[in-house]
Amino acid sequence: MTSCLSACKWISSGCQQNEQKADARPRRATMAQQADTVRDTLTTLTRSVVRCLHLAPHAMATTQLLQRLVDREPLVSAPGRRPQRAVADWGVERSMRPTLEAQNLTKTFGTVTAVSDASFAIRPGAITGFLGPNGAGKSTTLRLLLGLVQPTSGSALIDGRPLHEWPIPSSKVGAVLDTHCVHPSRRAIDSVRWAARLAGVPASEAEELLDRVGLGAVARQRTGKFSLGMRQRLALAIALVGDPEIVVLDEPMNGLDPEGIAWLKELLRSFRDQGRTVLISSHLLAELEDLVDDLVVIAHGKIIGSGSATAFIDRFQPQTISVLSDKPEPLCAAVIEAGGEVIDMQGQRMEISGLTTIQLGEIARDAGIALLGLTEERSLKRAFSEATAARTDPTGEPRR
Numbered sequence: 318m319t320s321c322l323s324a325c326k327w328i329s330s331g332c333q334q335n336e337q338k339a340d341a342r343p344r345r346a347t348m349a350q351q352a353d354t355v356r357d358t359l360t361t362l363t364r365s366v367v368r369c370l371h372l373a374p375h376a377m378a379t380t381q382l383l384q385r386l387v388d389r390e391p392l393v394s395a396p397g398r399r400p401q402r403a404v405a406d407w408g409v410e411r412s413m414r415p416t417l418e419a420q421n422l423t424k425t426f427g428t429v430t431a432v433s434d435a436s437f438a439i440r441p442g443a444i445t446g447f448l449g450p451n452g453a454g455k456s457t458t459l460r461l462l463l464g465l466v467q468p469t470s471g472s473a474l475i476d477g478r479p480l481h482e483w484p485i486p487s488s489k490v491g492a493v494l495d496t497h498c499v500h501p502s503r504r505a506i507d508s509v510r511w512a513a514r515l516a517g518v519p520a521s522e523a524e525e526l527l528d529r530v531g532l533g534a535v536a537r538q539r540t541g542k543f544s545l546g547m548r549q550r551l552a553l554a555i556a557l558v559g560d561p562e563i564v565v566l567d568e569p570m571n572g573l574d575p576e577g578i579a580w581l582k583e584l585l586r587s588f589r590d591q592g593r594t595v596l597i598s599s600h601l602l603a604e605l606e607d608l609v610d611d612l613v614v615i616a617h618g619k620i621i622g623s624g625s626a627t628a629f630i631d632r633f634q635p636q637t638i639s640v641l642s643d644k645p646e647p648l649c650a651a652v653i654e655a656g657g658e659v660i661d662m663q664g665q666r667m668e669i670s671g672l673t674t675i676q677l678g679e680i681a682r683d684a685g686i687a688l689l690g691l692t693e694e695r696s697l698k699r700a701f702s703e704a705t706a707a708r709t710d711p712t713g714e715p716r717r
């Protein structure tokens with residue numbers, strides 16, 4: 318490990334020297350190519366180390382350290398090379414090279430535009446939620462990212478290049494897009510063995526993978542009668558055969574009972590702890606709330622934005638206070654006088670923004686008004702409603 322780090326630092330310092338020399342010489346483009354070659358060598362070396370670290374517990378900090386070494390901005394701006402910076406339109410700058418990147422992706426099916434000019438980037442080593450209402454374009458975008466659907470325009474990159482250009486795609490990305498991915502008359506274990514063979518992985522690992530997703534006891538049963546939740550688990554076992562760096566899941570909580578959802582969340586957190594990247598789509602916001610680090614939000618085929626989940630909530634759902642009082646009108650007047658805003662008022666309950674709970678308590682005390690109840694409201698669900706409502710087509714016309 319130490320020697321790998323030293324090697325990375327050595328190559329990195331070589332890059333810096335090359336950069337200084339390149340500045341001094343007229344043939345800047347040649348030097349840029351040389352710097353890129355060295356940088357690519359560093360990237361390859363580091364990816365190998367990172368892949369090894371995926372197996373080690375608590376490796377994330379080291380993984381990120383290594384990743385930072387390769388994620389320096391281009392050392393010399395080569396002609397035509399785009400600086401690698403993530404889209405983060407609710408104010409979060411990303412320091413690391415994205416693992417998955419959509420660049421102006423558009424997909425039309427006949428007259429329907431399923432995805433329109435979508436650009437976003439996924440941070441490595443994080444769990445990113447891909448949120449959108451039904452029909453928003455989530456599945457199409459995921460299929461575009463994985464190269465399963467040809468874009469009408471734009472491009473999808475996995476660590477800087479299309480997935481099919483990676484030598485072993487299954488070790489790069491494992492995906493669950495459809496729970497009907499296996500033949501119903503096959504036994505669960507045979508389906509996983511078959512997937513393992515396709516990925517060039519020893520079929521003997523199938524049993525262990527089924528254990529890992531909680532299907533060990535039914536490994537030898539035919540899958541035709543599996544419930545939706547069991548099919549989700551089986552699809553996940555198949556996605557994991559290549560020990561992928563990135564896991565992409567389309568609505569994986571569908572069909573899982575609360576225990577299954579808790580299990581899946583723990584599994585995804587353990588992936589993150591190992592340094593893997595997780596992209597998970599859902600319209601079930603409450604289920605993602607305590608799971609995701611980042612968000613990409615889509616509505617009507619358009620990306621509303623991407624960035625940290627906290628920044629998203631801050632932007633679309635500023636903190637509000639729900640308060641219950643037996644004198645709502647005088648309280649309302651006192652709140653407005655103090656610079657707060659009354660967003661909603663129904664009977665004795667009102668919703669207030671622009672004040673802290675302490676300020677509100679003091680205002681009520683000074684006005685001689687008792688507060689019967691007080692709750693701070695901040696939720697992903699409300700933020701999401703706000704964000705997508707802003708994009709709702711007021712004419713109600715179907716998407717074109």
Ligand SMILES: Nc1ncnc2c1ncn2[C@@H]1O[C@H](COP(=O)(O)OP(=O)(O)OP(=O)(O)O)[C@@H](O)[C@H]1O
Pocket residue numbers: 426429430431449450451452453454455456457458600
């Ligand atoms: N193969 C296709 N042919 C025609 N239209 C399609 C096709 N695939 C998707 N669409 C349309 O594109 C739009 C986006 O669909 P998509 O499945 O990507 O949305 P979604 O957000 O995944 O929805 P859901 O949560 O309901 O699965 C929808 O209007 C859908 O009907």
